[in-house]
Every structure is written in structure tokens, then in C-alpha cells.
Amino acid sequence: MSQIHPTALVESGARIGADVAIGPYCCVGSNVELADGVVLKSHVVVEGRTKVGPGTRIFPFASIGHEPQDLKYGGEPSELVIGAENTIREHVTMNPGTDGGGMLTRVGDGCLFMMGSHVAHDCHVGDSVILANNATLAGHVHVGDFAILGGLSAVHQFVRIGRHAMVGGMSGVENDVIPYGSVMGNRAKLSGLNIVGLKRRxxxxxxxxxxxxxxxxxxxxxxxxxxxxxxxxxxxxxxxxxxxxxxxxxxxxxxxxxxxxxxxxxx
Structure with missing residues (x-):
């Protein structure tokens, strides 16, 4: 049985799986799909054509699935698909895709999005990725599995971050980061390999x-x-x-x- 707080607003048409918990003052749109075991802590807004995978937890004041921050967006029925067992912390924002980017923003499984991080339209984020506090992805960014982006880092649109890469805190990344690479600085330069990450894995x-x-x-x-x-x-x-x-x-x-x-x- 799912648990929906009496102050939550769940629109008709929303698909709610088993054992879903929707906390106080959450808003869930009519085209949203919450898979089994999803938890919306409180004051969470999930809108648009958004799918949230099993076991994902979303914390207060996150805004998930509202229309992209792209002036070319024309109301097309694009999607945001979030995988399983993700942790999406306070004030995180994620937007669906656009016609110019394949109509889809996708997040993999087992990721951690810390407070205030942002996933823009048409991004593709792999599995076990970490975005630290206020890390931001511009549109069309691809992030490989196990990549880590440090706090207050910013990634330019269309950049690729390779698997197992590390982006240092407060870095501005305007070029692609090779798999296993470590970058930092403004504008970010390679500082070597992500040796610590390789040893941990x-x-x-x-x-x-x-x-x-x-x-x-x-x-x-x-x-x-x-x-x-x-x-x-x-x-x-x-x-x-x-x-x-x-x-x-x-x-x-x-x-x-x-x-x-x-x-x-x-x-």
C-alpha cells in the first residue's frame, strides 16, 4: 500500500506504484509515473512526462520535470526518465528534453545528486554518478558511469564527461573529459588521472x-x-x-x- 499524505496533491492520471511514500505538500502531475518504492520526502514537485525508477528518494524542495530552461522549447511532449535507487537531495532541479536534443533527459541508476545540483534538458547521466552541492550540467551534456563532479562545478553544453572521471570543485568545464581523467580549474585542465577513484573501484x-x-x-x-x-x-x-x-x-x-x-x- 502506498502512503500519500493528506496535504499532498496527486493529479488524476498519475501512475503510483506499490509502497510509494508521498510526503506533506508534495505535488505530482498527471503524466508522472512513480515506480515501486519511490519516496518523496516533503514539498517535492514532480511534473511533466516524468518517470521515476524504483527505490529513488527525492528530498524537500526538489523540482523535477518542469519545462526546460531553453527559449527554443515549444511545449513538445518531451520526457525525463530517472532510473532506480537514486538519491536526489534538497533543491535539485532536473528538466526534460527538447526537440533539438532527442526529446529525452535520462538519469541512470544509483546516482547521488547533492543539494542544489542541476541536470538540464537533453542530458544523459550514467549509473553511480555523483554531483556534489550546486554542481550544474548545461544542456546536452553526457556523463559516464561512476563520474564525480565536485561542488560548484559547471559543465558547458554538449560536453562529454567520460566514465570514472573526476571534476574538481569550482571548475568550469568547457571541453570533453577523457574517461578516468581528473580535471580542475577555470577553464578546467587535466590534472592527471582519477587514481583514487580507480583504486576505490x-x-x-x-x-x-x-x-x-x-x-x-x-x-x-x-x-x-x-x-x-x-x-x-x-x-x-x-x-x-x-x-x-x-x-x-x-x-x-x-x-x-x-x-x-x-x-x-x-x-
Whole structure:
């Protein structure tokens, strides 16, 4: 049996799963779908064509599914799809997609969105991602699994953040971040690899060693980037993480790739 507080407003047409808890003064729109075990703590607003996956918890004053902050949005029936077992803390905002971005904003499973973080229209966020307090994603950003964005960081529209990457607090990211990379600064530069994250996720010593070697080769001074990537394919063809970095850099993107600063440190 679901528990809906008498002060909550749940519009006709909303689909409410089993064991859902909707707390005081929450508002749930008519096109919303809350899967089994979803918890809306209190003063939560979920609107639009929004689906919230099983076991996700949303905390007070979060605004989920209201129309995008995009002047080109024309009322098209776009969606926001949020996966399972996410934690969405106070004052978080998430917007659905737009006609210019595939009509869909998607959030994976097991993510943590800390207070005041923002997921804009047409973003795609992977699994086990963390956005710390007031971290913000502009439109069309793609964030890979296990990425961490530090507090007060901001990601430019159309940027890609690779899997297992780390964005330092108060960073402004205007270019793509390679998988396993660590960036910081304004504008963000690569400061190395996310070694702490790799160790926490049980990457072997040999695997980390190979990723570090590949990182140094990618950003060496000799040859062109294309030549260095070709060398990596020859030397590390069986190494999945290294090939992931190579494929990420080679993929078509409207942004450049974050590189180390010339003095070896982030700005």
C-alpha cells in the first residue's frame, strides 16, 4: 500500500506504484509515473512526462520535470526518465528534453545528486554518478558511469564527461573529459588521472599502471594526436580501459578535449 499524505496533491492520471511514500505538500502531475518504492520526502514537485525508477528518494524542495530552461522549447511532449535507487537531495532541479536534443533527459541508476545540483534538458547521466552541492550540467551534456563532479562545478553544453572521471570543485568545464581523467580549474585542465577513484573501484595495480602509461603517451609532445592514438592501439589493443580512452577521443564531438596545462598543473 502506498502512503500519500493528506496535504499532498496527486493529479488524476498519475501512475503510483506499490509502497510509494508521498510526503506533506508534495505535488505530482498527471503524466508522472512513480515506480515501486519511490519516496518523496516533503514539498517535492514532480511534473511533466516524468518517470521515476524504483527505490529513488527525492528530498524537500526538489523540482523535477518542469519545462526546460531553453527559449527554443515549444511545449513538445518531451520526457525525463530517472532510473532506480537514486538519491536526489534538497533543491535539485532536473528538466526534460527538447526537440533539438532527442526529446529525452535520462538519469541512470544509483546516482547521488547533492543539494542544489542541476541536470538540464537533453542530458544523459550514467549509473553511480555523483554531483556534489550546486554542481550544474548545461544542456546536452553526457556523463559516464561512476563520474564525480565536485561542488560548484559547471559543465558547458554538449560536453562529454567520460566514465570514472573526476571534476574538481569550482571548475568550469568547457571541453570533453577523457574517461578516468581528473580535471580542475577555470577553464578546467587535466590534472592527471582519477587514481583514487580507480583504486576505490578495485582496478588492479597493473591496470592502473597501463592507464598511466597510456595517459603520458596521449599527451606527449612528439607527433600528432592521431599518430599517438594509433600507437596506443598497437601497444594496448587488449586493454579495455585504454581503448575506451582512445575511442572517446576519436568519437565525434562538438567540443575539444581537456588537456594538461603547459606547466603540468591545472590553472
Amino acid at each position: 578495485s582496478f588492479s595495480r597493473d591496470m592502473i599502471h597501463d592507464i598511466r602509461k597510456a595517459y603520458r603517451l596521449i599527451f606527449a609532445q612528439e607527433g600528432t594526436m592521431a599518430e599517438r592514438l594509433a600507437d596506443l592501439v598497437e601497444d594496448f589493443a587488449e586493454n579495455e580501459p585504454v581503448m575506451e580512452i582512445v575511442d572517446f577521443i576519436r568519437d565525434e564531438s562538438s567540443r575539444g578535449v581537456c588537456v594538461p596545462s603547459t606547466d603540468g598543473h591545472a590553472d
